[in-house]
């Protein structure tokens with residue numbers, strides 16, 4: 032009977048567009064108990080290690096639930112139908128969102144990243160560092176980026192926000208392509224990647240978070256969306272082939288792209304300081320992702336994004352240098368978590 036009720040409720044959820052994974056009364060109850068335990072044993076913060084502790088605890092929830100909450104589960108099964116009508120459904124698969132809080136006790140509002148994914152950007156990084164092109168391939172990479180820079184300046188002129196938003200749609204591609212190709216190589220060759228898959232995918236995710244932040248400030252027009260679709264189609268495929276042919280030059284090219292991103296964000300900061308661009312309050316997503324103060328502004332956001340770009344610059348020039356020495360990336364320590 033229990034399975035009939037569950038199957039019926041799951042089918043109803045599918046047909047009514049309900050979200051299956053979002054509700055599990057007994058799990059939430061245990062989550063609250065675990066939260067109390069975590070608070071008692073770990074000092075009460077949902078951030079950092081406590082957050083990880085939390086997630087580990089949550090992953091073992093189905094077992095705990097079976098042991099201690101059969102009564103409550105029965106009750107849940109019989110009340111599922113009613114709750115479906117409110118847009119919440121039974122977690123048939125045992126997948127629930129962990130109950131996570133900010134440091135101030137308010138509920139964590141994001142599903143796309145968790146408190147333990149957040150960080151304070153190292154803004155002390157040298158934003159003026161430049162890799163002087165040495166080899167022919169370095170010069171090709173440098174000149175190609177400078178050529179693209181001229182085109183983008185002609186198109187965007189002084190529309191800093193729009194420029195940043197469009198730049199991020201491209202900047203988030205190389206890390207994903209590089210990470211994906213290293214992943215496939217690891218599978219093909221039965222060998223470790225030395226952490227470089229993770230490092231490059233982290234870079235892609237970090238760039239995507241830049242985009243998710245910028246899109247809160249600038250709304251793309253239909254023709255800009257069309258341009259992004261076209262540019263992504265061309266750039267993804269071109270970079271894919273480029274990386275297959277020469278990862279050394281591809282990473283050098285990205286290193287120079289990141290140098291240009293640092294320059295663009297420096298100009299953006301100058302425009303904010305001079306009053307050309309209004310220093311509006313920081314979007315909520317940026318405050319949580321970079322652990323900024325609640326009264327942070329656009330200037331703070333651009334400062335941390337620029338620091339991220341400087342880190343990506345270093346990672347990619349480093350990767351190119353490894354190849355330049357005739358080595359594979361896995362032979363050097365991957366800069367995982369380098370922000």
Ligand SMILES: [Fe+2]
Pocket residue numbers: 199202237238241292336340
């Ligand atoms: Fe970026």
Ligand SMILES: [Fe+2]
Pocket residue numbers: 202238289292339340343344
């Ligand atoms: Fe970047």
